[in-house]
Amino acid sequence: MTEKEKHTEEKIAEAAREVFIEKGMDGARMQEIADKAGINKSLLHYYFRSKEKLFNFVLSKIMSIIGSRLGVIMQEDVAIIDKVKAFVDLYTDLLLKNPFLPNFIFNEITRNPDGLIDRFSTANIKPGEFIKPLERQLKKEGYSINPHDFVLNLLSMVIFPVAGRPIIQILLFEGDSSAYKKYIVSRKESIVTYVMYALEGYRIKQ
Template structure:
C-alpha cells in the first residue's frame, strides 16, 4: 500500500484521505486505526478526537464513496437524446468515472455484501430508485417501438452494469489470468470506453 504522507491540508482532511485509502483496500474489519493514523501522519488519539469512533469514521468514508458511484448517471437517461446515444454516453461516463476511482466498486460491493439492508437503507435515496425505474421503462419502450430487439429490460440493465463495472471489480483476478501488466490493463480500460457501447448496441440491434 501507498503509505506516503498526506500534507498541506487540514488535519481533518488528511485523516479522511488516509482513512479512504486504508478502508478501501482493507475493508472495515481489516482496517486498523493505527494504520490510518500513520498514513495521516498523526496520532491515534486524534482520530477519536475528530471522529469519535472507527464506526463513525467508516460511515463517512462509505457514504462518500457510495455517493460518487452513481450520481449524474441516471440523469443521462433523462436527456433528450437518441436512445443509442444515451447508452454510449452512459457507458463512457461510467467507465471514465471508475477509471479515476478504480477501488470504489469493490469497496462498496464487499462492504455491502456483509450488511446489505443496513447499508442500503442508510445510503440509498428514493429518488435514485425512481430514476432507475425510469431507465427500465425507457428500455421497455425502445423494445416495444422496435428500436431494439425484444429483450427483458432488467437483463439489459444487468448486462450494461456488468460490462461497465466488472473489469474493475475483478481486476486483481482478471489481470493475472490474462497475464497483462498494469499499463496494458489500463489501456484495455481506456479502450472499453468506446468498445463497450459498440458491443452493447450491436447486441440489441433488432
C-alpha cells in the first residue's frame, strides 16, 4: 500500500522535524521521534536507514521551503522598500511560529558545513544569483549602498531578535513573554522605517 507508506513516512518526517528543530541533531532521540509519530522505533530505521539520513532529509526540506519563499519575494517587480516590507512581514511570522528554526539551522550547519553546497543544490537554491539583480535595482533607485550590506543588515535585524529570544526577553523585557511578542510584531514596522531612513543616507545626490 503506497498510500499507507506515504502516510507513515510523512508522520515520521513531521515528528522528526519537530524534535530535531527543538533538540538539535545530537540532542534528539529516535525514541522521542517514534513516540511523537505514534509508531515503533524500529520503523524509523525501516523508512530512513539511520538517524543521520533522517536528519539530512529533514534539514534539506526545511531549507528548500525557506529558500523558495525568499526567491519569490526577490523576483517581484516592486520598489526595493516594498520588497523589504514583504520580507519582514513574511519572515517575522514564519519565525514567530518556529522560534527554534534559526538556531537549529545555524547550529547544525555551523557544526557540519561540509554538505552545505550539496544542500543548497538539493534545495534548489542558487547562491549569488539574487545579489546581482538586487544590486541593479538599488542602483536604479538611486542608492549607493553595497548590496551585501543591504541584504545582511536586513536579514540580521529580522532573524537575530527571534533567534536570541530567551536572552533578549530577559535582557530587555524582564522576562515578560507577551511584552516580547508584542515588541517583535511591532518590529514589522520599525525595521522597515529603520531601513528606509538608512537608505536615505545612501541616496546619490543628483
